[in-house]
Amino acid sequence: MPTTEQVDSSALPRSEKSRSEKSKYKRILLKLSGEALMGEHEFGIDPKVLDRMALEIGQLVGIGVQVGIVVGGGNLFRGAALNEAGMDRVTGDHMGMLATVMNALAMRDALERSNIRSRVMSAIPMSGVVEHYDRRTAIRYLTSGDVVLFSAGTGNPFFTTDSAACLRGIEIDADVVVKATKVDGVYDKDPVKHADAIKYDMLSYDDALDQKLGIMDLTAICLVRDHDMPVRVFNMNKPGALLNLVMGGKEGTLIDRG
Ligand SMILES: Nc1ncnc2c1ncn2[C@@H]1O[C@H](COP(=O)(O)OP(=O)(O)OP(=O)(O)O)[C@@H](O)[C@H]1O
Ligand SMILES: O=c1ccn([C@@H]2O[C@H](COP(=O)(O)O)[C@@H](O)[C@H]2O)c(=O)[nH]1
Numbered sequence: 001m002p003t004t005e006q007v008d009s010s011a012l013p014r015s016e017k018s019r020s021e022k023s024k025y026k027r028i029l030l031k032l033s034g035e036a037l038m039g040e041h042e043f044g045i046d047p048k049v050l051d052r053m054a055l056e057i058g059q060l061v062g063i064g065v066q067v068g069i070v071v072g073g074g075n076l077f078r079g080a081a082l083n084e085a086g087m088d089r090v091t092g093d094h095m096g097m098l099a100t101v102m103n104a105l106a107m108r109d110a111l112e113r114s115n116i117r118s119r120v121m122s123a124i125p126m127s128g129v130v131e132h133y134d135r136r137t138a139i140r141y142l143t144s145g146d147v148v149l150f151s152a153g154t155g156n157p158f159f160t161t162d163s164a165a166c167l168r169g170i171e172i173d174a175d176v177v178v179k180a181t182k183v184d185g186v187y188d189k190d191p192v193k194h195a196d197a198i199k200y201d202m203l204s205y206d207d208a209l210d211q212k213l214g215i216m217d218l219t220a221i222c223l224v225r226d227h228d229m230p231v232r233v234f235n236m237n238k239p240g241a242l243l244n245l246v247m248g249g250k251e252g253t254l255i256d257r258g
Contacts, residue, residue: 024248027066027142029169030057031162031179034072034103036236044075045103050110053180056242057147058116065246066142068172069149070165071107073099079157093157097124100161104151105130111147118147123155123164135171142172162220170227177229178245179216180236185253186215201250204258221255230256 032053039046060067076099082092104120111118119141121133131137133150141148153164162179169177186208187197205225209218215233224231234241234252245251 022248023063023065023246025065025175025246027068027172027174028060028246029068029070029165029172029174029177030242031165031177032069032071032103032107033074033179033181033236034076034100034161035074036180036182037071037103037106038075045106047110050106051114052239053107053236054110054114054116056240057111058114059243060246061116061145061147063246064145066145067147068138068142068168068174069104069107069147070153070161070168071100071103071149071151072161073097073103073153075099076102090157093159097152097155097157100153101126101130101151104149108149116147117145118149120149120151123150123152126152138168139172160217160220162216163223166220166223166229166231170223170229174229177224177231178242179231179233180242181215181233182235182237183215183233184235184238186213186233186255188213190214200253202254202256202258205255207258208255224255225257228257230254 037045037049039049057067073096077092077095079089079093079096082095083089101122108118108120120130121138122130123133125132130151138148150164150168153159153161154167165179166177183191185199186203187199189197191197205221208221212218232245232252232254234245241251
């Protein structure tokens with residue numbers, strides 16, 4: 001398992017310090033579903049969702065957990081959908097990656113309004129708007145307690161932000177990749193389409209791959225399997241769930257080597 005640098009909890013109030021010492025994870029990579037940022041809307045960003053996420057992320061930072069974030073772009077553009085509508089696929093993917101930069105900027109704004117120090121890095125150079133992604137700099141920011149938002153996915157077309165989240169999680173030596181989504185875990189089939197879907201509490205990488213469960217793309221699952229990076233899938237609309245799972249609570253579904 002990857003190791004992380006110890007969190008300096010000496011600056012925290014006593015109650016938060018003792019929680020930090022008990023937290024299961026010291027550094028996490030949180031994947032936020034772009035689609036979930038729409039809230040009740042059909043497109044775009046619901047500021048209420050951003051503010052609620054900022055509050056929940058702030059609780060983790062408050063107990064000394066280091067938080068890297070990858071935000072999806074499905075609330076704005078997806079390359080595959082644009083391609084189906086007739087657009088060149090690579091152009092569509094570039095639009096999708098730019099959408100994730102917009103979401104990351106909106107998330108940073110919400111975090112900073114809650115007095116949570118945060119940085120946006122982009123896999124696609126965007127001088128004057130956000131910093132270009134650099135692993136060592138990102139780890140320095142995380143170690144100093146800043147939230148780091150990794151935007152523009154992997155920087156390459158034909159990938160997804162799930163793959164980007166797993167890649168960045170491995171690169172920054174996160175203890176876990178936490179996938180925040182609209183459903184409360186991984187099921188034997190899509191629970192949005194099938195009322196009789198059965199939820200898994202835990203699942204091996206190989207089972208997730210063999211059953212093609214659709215919660216994450218296969219590239220992302222292969223990556224975490226090859227690097228033995230655990231993934232926890234949970235419902236981001238359940239208040240307190242993120243803090244609970246970081247403290248070791250059994251939220252959602254754990255995907256690991258089994
Ligand atoms: N076996 C499964 N178990 C759970 N969810 C599943 C499964 N198969 C498909 N899904 C679907 O996957 C969705 C969650 O994926 P995710 O959060 O990546 O959504 P997304 O809309 O693709 O995110 P983004 O907007 O970031 O691209 C759920 O809303 C659910 O409908
Ligand atoms: O590495 C990447 C990541 C994403 N894209 C494009 O962005 C959109 C939005 O990402 P989601 O994972 O669907 O939220 C995606 O559909 C791709 O078009 C990419 O090209 N490369």
